[in-house]
Amino acid sequence: MTETVAGKAVGLKDNLFKLRTLLGFAIAGLVILLFLRNFNFKEALHNMATANILLLILATVVFYSSLPLRGFRWGSLLKPSGVRMSSLTLSHYYFLSWFANAILPARIGDIYRAYLLKKNKSVSISLSLGVIFSERVLDLAVTAVLLVLSGSYFWAILKDVNEGRYLLWGLMAIVGLVAVFIAAIFFLPTISKKIPERWRGKVEQFSTGIFKWPALLPKITCLTALIWLSEALRLYLVFLAFGVKSGFLMALFISQASLILMSIPLSPAGLGLVELLMLKLLSATNMSTGLAAAITMTDRLISYWSLVALGGIVYLLSPRVR
Secondary structure (H helix, E strand, O other): OHHHHHOOOOOHHHHHOOHHHHHHHHHHHHHHHHHHOOOOHHHHHHHHHOOOHHHHHHHHHHHHHHHHHHHHHHHHHHHHHOOOOOHHHHHHHHHHHHHHHHHOOOOHHHHHHHHHHHHHHOOOHHHHHHHHHHHHHHHHHHHHHHHHHHOOOOHHHHOOOHHHHHHHHHHHHHHHHHHHHHHHHHHHHHHHOOOOHHHHHHHHHHHHHOOOOHHHHHHHHHHHHHHHHHHHHHHHHHHHHOOOOOOHHHHHHHHHHHHHHHOOOOOHHHOOHHHHHHHHHHHOOOOOHHHHHHHHHHHHHHHHHHHHHHHHHHHHHOOOOO
């Protein structure tokens, strides 16, 4: 992987027209067609036209306000490994990787961050991948906890639909990933001494990047929780914009369930799957399908399509190596 990243194999232009990317969008397209067949499109558009625009603007601000938090957290994870960078620069790189995840499948944007640090700041790719691996494990662990805490009622709705099975697979994968992460903390230093010498340095740097500083855990956990709670707050503000008072708990559950689906590498940023999950969950709460679809499409306009548009502009204008 480090050799792949060191070359330009993770550059966005190199990956955009690859077969796996096209297949990802094909899967998303098929699921979106299924999504569109589940409600009256004209009714959904009518509901969208009546939404409170000020609350939707506030929801958009909340969504993008998590970006500096992500940059600051990334910097905090890099610092113990001897890499010190400004939160502004790291937020810029994070935004570019966010954009990459929105247009490419398999979470390539996470690897793209390691590529950006290597090309612009000469940070070891193996070390970066260790830090990013740690960050993703913490993200998914906090997401899973928030999902379980908020989902005692909603699991009953999900148990008989395919999206519920995907969610359970995602939760099981998270448990497995956390186990691998803990094993890596304890056993990688020993393993690195027994592997071929040409790989030893890379494995040791990867091990250096893995999070293993208990004193930092409260700070990183709080930052991670704030980031994912901001996702729930964004959706809650969208609810309010449509006059829906379903409660923050419901917004928390749906937002965290969507994040887990986004981690399944079937389509870019869960495109199609997230929309279908949101529609089914919202429709199951005695909400009309037209209103549920309007909320779903509006939220995805903020959290996905605005990111594609703004991310594309930032990518084209960015002065840094991309």
